[in-house]
Amino acid sequence: PSYLHIFMAGSISGMAQALVLAPVDLVKVRLQNQTHPYGRGLASPRASQPRYRGPVHCSASILREEGITGLFRGGMALMLRDVPTMAVYFVTYTALCRGLSQERCEPGSATVLMAGGCAGTASWVLATPMDVVKARLQMDGVKKVEYAGVLDCVLTSLRREGPRVFLKGLSLNSLRAFPVNAVTFLSYENLLKLLC
Structure with a gap:
């Protein structure tokens, strides 16, 4: 396929992924950002309770509120x-x-690892x-609604x-992206060969 076809397919897959991922990602972010002292130094046991008891409770609370x-x-x-991102990937x-x-020629394992890692990082x-x-x-709904949109x-x-605010997490994301995506594409290519 041409690069244009790959770009379009990647873009459409990114759109489909976002539609399915949105509610799950919201619940994940809300649970990850839940901060509470776990009862340390507090007189009231109620004060140490987290807002959400788990993913189902979090989803139900969001739906209700x-x-x-x-x-x-x-x-x-x-x-x-x-x-x-998926298009570039x-x-x-x-x-x-x-x-x-x-x-x-089919790319070798080293090529797939390098290309996959670089694609994930990019x-x-x-x-x-x-x-x-x-x-x-996503966290806006927990506090007060602070933002009017994107x-x-x-x-x-x-x-x-x-401007540096938009780079928060970049080093960790990049560090994680290389090995994860290298292994992802190596697995994908080898499974494709086994199944075809």
């Missing part, structure tokens, strides 16, 4: 993150495999700024914390 649209809070930011992987392999470099925005929008979140975050 924010409605069905609450489950998709931050969904537009997720879409803006995943559509271009697959184009980078394909371009590196083609560039590092002899013409008309995609997270692109994704991290919108990932920051997405997480802030653009407002971007501008408010930029005004309050400067």
Whole structure:
């Protein structure tokens, strides 16, 4: 397939992924950002209880307090993150495999590992700024509604914390992305050979 076809397929897969991922990712972010002292130094046992008791309770609470649209809070930011990111992810992987392999030859394991790792890292470099925005929008429902939407979140975050705010988590995401995606693509390519 041409790079344009790969780019389009990656973009569409990013859109499909974002639609399915939005509610699950919201619950994950809310649970991860739940802060409570676990009863240390507090007189009242009630004060040490977390807001959400688990994923099902978190989902039910969001539905009850924010409605069905609450489950998709931050969904537009997720879409803006995943559509271009998945396109770049697959184009980078394909371009590196083609560039590092002899013409008309299947890429070897080392090539697949390198291309997969680089593709994962490149995609997270692109994704991290919108990932920051997405997480802030998702946490907005826990506190008070602070942002009027994606653009407002971007501008408010930029005004309050400067441009570096959009790089939060980039080093960790990149460090994780290389080995995870190298193994992902190596597994994918080897399973494809076994099954075909």
